[in-house]
Amino acid sequence: MASIDLFEASISLFCFVIFYYFFIKKNFGYLLIKKTLQSYAWNWPVLGMLPALFVWHNGIDDIIWFIEKKNLTFLFKGPWFTRMDALITVDPANIHHIFSSNFSNYIKGSDFNEIFDVFGDAIFNTDSELWKNQRMSIQAMLSHQDFQNFSMSITTSKLKDVLLPLFNRYSEEGTIVDLQDVFRRFTFDTALVTITGSDPQSLSFEMPDVEFAKAFDNAGDAILIRHIMPKFLRKLQNRMELGQEKTLIEAGATFDRICAKYISAKREEIRSQGFDHDHDHSNGESEDLLTSHIKLDTSKYELLKPNDDKFLRDTILTFIAAGRDTISTALTWFFGLLLKHPYVEAKIHQEINTNLPKSTSSQERPWSDIDRKACLNKLVYLHGALCEAMRLYPPVPFQRKSPIKSDVLPSGHKVDANSIIIIPIYVLGRMRSVWGDDALEFKPERWISETGGLRHEPSFKFLAFNCGPRTCPGKHLALTAMKAIIVEILQNYDVKLIEGQKIEPKPRLVLQMNHGLRVTLTKKCSA
Template sequence: MASISLFEASLSLFCFLIIFCYFLNKKHFGYLVNKRSPWNWPVLGMLPALVLWSRRIDVLIRVLEKSNLTFLFKGPWFARMDALITVDPANIHHILSSNFSNYIKGPEFKEIVDVFGDPLFTADGDLWKNIKMSSQVILSRQGFQNLSMSVATSKIKDVLLPIFSRFSEEGTVVDLQDVFRRFMFDISLVLVSGSDPQSLSIEMPEVELAEAFEDAGEAIVSRLIIPRFLWKLQNRLGLGKEKKLIEAGATFDRVCAKYIAAKREEIRSQGIHHHDHDGECEDFLTYYIKLDTSKYELLDPSDDKFLRDTILAIIMAIRDTSSSALTWFFWLLSKNPHVEAKIRQEIITNLPKTATSQERPWSATDHREFLNKLVYLHGALYETMRLYPPLPFQRKTSIKSDVLPSGHIVDANSNVIFLVYALGRMRSVWGEDALEFKPERWVSETGELRHEPSSKFLVFNTGPRTCSGKHLAMTSMKTIVVEILQHYDIKLVEGHKIKPKAHLNLLMKHGLRVTLTKRCSA
C-alpha cells in the first residue's frame, strides 16, 4: 500500500477542522442552502457543499436546475475528487450508449468498492462482456425464471403472509424496510446457492452476511464523500468505518467460502459435470461452477474468488434494488390512498377466475398474463423508482477527451457522475409536476404502459449495461404487492419521520414503521 505523507495527513485534518467550524455557523449554513451555486473554496474546493448535499439533496437539485442540468464539481486540492455532475438525458445517452466505449467504471471506482471484488457492476472491457453474456444466459432460461417465481411465491405464502398475520393479530409495529430487506435477502441466497438463511422470521435474527453488507455500504458512501488520502489513512490504521469495512470483507470471504464448498460437494456427489439442457432449478452457483469456459475465456469457475464476487453481486442486485423500491412504494401508497384504491380495483378486475377456483389450479401462464394486465400497478412501481431510485447515482470515467451534447468538455481520465435521484425530479425533464407521485404518467391513452427513454428513466440503466434482470425484478415486485394488498391494509405509524439515508442504495434512515390490519375479504 502506498505510504501516506505527514503533509497529506495534516491537510486532511486541516480540511475537516474548517468544515466542522463552518457548519457550526448557522448563518453560513443557511447561505449555502439558498445559494445558487456552490462556493469553490481555496484548498477545500466544493467539499463543504458536498457534505451539505449528502444531508440535503434538495439543495443539489436546485443547483442542477440552475446550471442547465450539468456542472463541474471541484474537490479539495490534490484529492482527485473533481467530477462533472449531470442529469441531462442527452449527455447520459451519449456517455452510456452513443460513446459507450469511451467511458468505463475505471480503477478509482473499483478501488472505492474493492471489498466486492470484480463483479458485473465494476468490471470493464472483455471481462465485463464475459460476465454480462454468461448472466444473460441463465436469466433468460425458462427454468431459472420458473425457479425465481416459485421461490418468491412460496416465500410469500409460507413466510411473509404468516408473519404479517402474527403481527396483525398482536398489533405489533413493523419496520417494512427491514421485512423487505430480509425477504429479498433470503430469496437472493436461495437463487444464488440453493440455501435459505431464513433471516425473515418472527424472531428477526441477526445474519452476519446481511450485517456485513450494511457496514460495507456505509463505509463506501463515506469513501465517496471524504478525500481519498483520508480514507486510505483510516484503512491503513483500521479506524472508523474503514475498520468495519475490513471486517465486512473478512465476513464475505468466510461465508461465501462456506457456500462455495457446500455447492462443489453437492455437485460432486451428484456426479454431474455439465449443464442440463433445460437448466431447470439451477441456481447461480451451480450454473457457474459447471460453466463451459470455452465460451467465456476470462471466467474461471475453479477460482473461488470469482464465485465469491458473483455471490455478492447477485445478492446486491436482487436484495438491495427490489427491497428499496418496495419500501418506498408502500410509503407512497400510504400517502396517496386514491392510488392504492385504483391498484386494488385493477387487481380485482383482472384476477382470473381460476385464481380462486377449486376446479383447476392457477397456472404459471395464468399468473404471467394476470401480472401483464396490471398496467397501473406497473406504472406506480415505475413512478416510485423515478422519485426514489434504488441506486441513486452512477459514476463513469472517460478514457479519451470528449465533448458532450451540452457542450461541456470531458478531459481524458475524468469522472462523470449521474445523479439518478435528482434526474427523476428535474422539471425540465419530467415537467412541472415532476415532484408529484402520478402513476398515470406511465399509462397511455389506450391503457398501455407508456414508454420513456431509458436515458431519462435510468433506474434499469441504459445502453449495453441495461439491467438483464429487469423483467424478473418487475414480475417479483408485482407479485409481492398483489399478495400484500389482497390480504392487508397498511398504515404508517403516526409521527414517524421518513428521510433518505446515504447508502449505496436508497434506504429510509429510520425505516418504515407501520401497523398491519387483515382485510375482511382476505
C-alpha cells in the same frame, strides 16, 4: 513522491479541520452557505464546494434549483489537492452519450474498482472483456424460462410459507411492522435461495440478526464514505485498520468465510450427484445460480473461472447485492408513496380485482392454475406506479463513470481522460426540465398511454435499471417479483401508515428510508 503525498495530506487535513470548526462545531455556516449557494461565488477558497455537500443533504430543492440553473451539468470542485473534482450531469443527452452512443469510452475505472474492492471482480465492478463474459453468461441464465420459473417459485413459496403467516400474526396482535425491515429480510432470503440453494431464514417470527446480511450493510456504509473521503486518508485508515476501513476489512473477511462454506457445500453436492464439472448448464435449468456457475462451459466464456473459488465468491456477492437491497428499497418507497395517495391505492385495487383471482385456500398457491407472468403483465397501472416510485426514489441514487480518452459531451462540456463523472439519478428524476412541472408529484398516470398501455420512457431519462449495454439483465424478473409481492399483500391486508413518522431518504449506496416504514396490518375477510 513522498513529499507530494505529505503536502496533499496536510492540505486535505487543513480543509477538514477548518470545515469542522467553523461549520459544524460553531454551527453558524449553514445559513451562510445556503445563501451563497444561490450566488456565483460559492466555490470557496481551499474548501472548494465541499460545504455545499452538507447544504444539499438538507435541502433537495436547493440542488434541483442549482442544477436547473446550470443547464443540468456543472463541474463540482473539491478541496484543493484532494482530487475530488467531478463533472455532475443529469442531462439526458449526456447520459445517452456516456451510457450508449459512446459506451466504450466510459468505464467504471480503476478508482471505482478500488472503492468497491471488497466485492472483487463483480460484474458492476468490471470493464472490457471480463465484463462482456460475465454479462453474456448471466443473461443466458436469467433469460431462460426454466430459471425464471424457478425464481418465481421461490418468491411465491416465501410469500405463502413465511410472509403471510408472519403478517397474519402481526395482524392478530396489532403489532406495528417496519415494512422496510420485512422487505429486506424477504429479499435477502429469496436471493440466497436463488443463488446458493440455502435459506438463511432471516425473515421469521424471531427476526434474527444474520451475520452475512449485517456485513453487506457495514460494507455499504464504508463504501459510501470512500466516495467522499480523500484517497490518501482512506489508504491511511486502511493501512492502520481504523474507522470505516476497519469495518470494511471485517466485512470482507465475513464475505470470504461464509461464501467459502456455500461454495464448498455446493461443490460437494454436485460431486455427490455425479455431474461432470465442465458439463454445460449455463442455459439456466432449474437450479440455483451457484450450481450453474460451477458447471459453466469455459469454452463459451474464456475469462470466467468456475474452478476458482474467488470467482464464485465474487459471483455470490454480485447477485446478493443486485437482488436484495434494490428490490426491497423499491418496494419500501412504493408502499410509502402508495399509503399517502389513497386514489392510487384504490385504482391498483380495482386493477387487481379485475385481472387476478384471489386464492381461496391456504394450501393453494396464488395463480397456480394460470400463467403467473402473463397475469401480472395485465397490471399496467401497478407497473406505472412502481416505475413512478423508482423515478422519485431510485434504489441506486447515483452512477459514476470515467472516460478513457478526453471527450466533449453533447452539452458542450469537455471531459478529460480519467476524470470523474457523477450522474445523480435521484436528482434526475426530479428535474422539471426533464419530467415537466409536476416532476415532484407522484403520478403513475405519466406512465400510461392514451390507449391504456404502458408509456415508454427512454432509459437515459429513467435510469432505475441502468441504461445502454449495462441495462440490468434481471429487470423483468425484478418487476415481476415486486408485482407478485405487492399483489399478495394488497389482496390479503389493509395496510395503514403510522401517523407522525418522518419519512426521508438515508444517504447510502442504496436509497433506503432513514427511519424505516412503520405500518399496521389488518387481515381482510375472505369473500
